[in-house]
Amino acid sequence: MSTALYPGTFDPITFGHIDIAVRASQIFSRVIAVVAQNPGKNPLFSVKERLDMVRESLKDVPRIEVISYGGLIVNCVREHKATVIIRGLRALTDFEYEFQMAYTNRKLFDAAETVFLMPSARYTYLNSTMVKQIARFGGDIGNFVPEYVREQLLGRFASDSSDSAV
Ligand code: ADP
Secondary structure, eight states: OOEEEEEEOOTTOOHHHHHHHHHHHHHOSEEEEEEEOOGGGOOSSOHHHHHHHHHHHTTTSTTEEEEEEOSOHHHHHHHTTOOEEEEEOOSHHHHHHHHHHHHHHHHHOTTOEEEEEOOOGGGTTOOHHHHHHHHHTTOOOTTTSOHHHHHHHHHHHHHOOOOOOO
């Protein structure tokens, strides 16, 4: 049984993230989506809110669990006896950062193999930051995130007009 971790900030989860989760679930017998606490990224949503949105969005994906984690991802890999770290690779712009992270994780724990999956082409230029920008200014995000996430974003920007997050 091979366990793969799928870590991310998921602030918030988008159809691109979901696409990768579905692909991973078709390859590995167990996939754990890991909501990284990532305070350094100053997320718009709390860990609890992000967990809630990821759980809701992935509830129909088989063989997938959702957890949060505050430490190094390689420690999470060890704790769950996983062997694979899944990352999504969109365009060349992702490459440098992902390359660095994969090599760093390998240095920290070389039993963990990073596996990159490509989303459907229509999600290549989709990212959480863009979705937040569009939502903030009242644009239509229905093509980018599930309905539940759309409601959370609309609620956030309706009640919180401060510009602190993204
Ligand atoms: P992180 O802060 O760890 O990069 P993100 O939530 O931004 O967290 O991304 C988590 C993973 O999901 C990354 O591997 C990222 O490349 C991937 N990802 C994000 N958006 C998409 C998308 N539209 N298509 C495919 N993969 C994506």
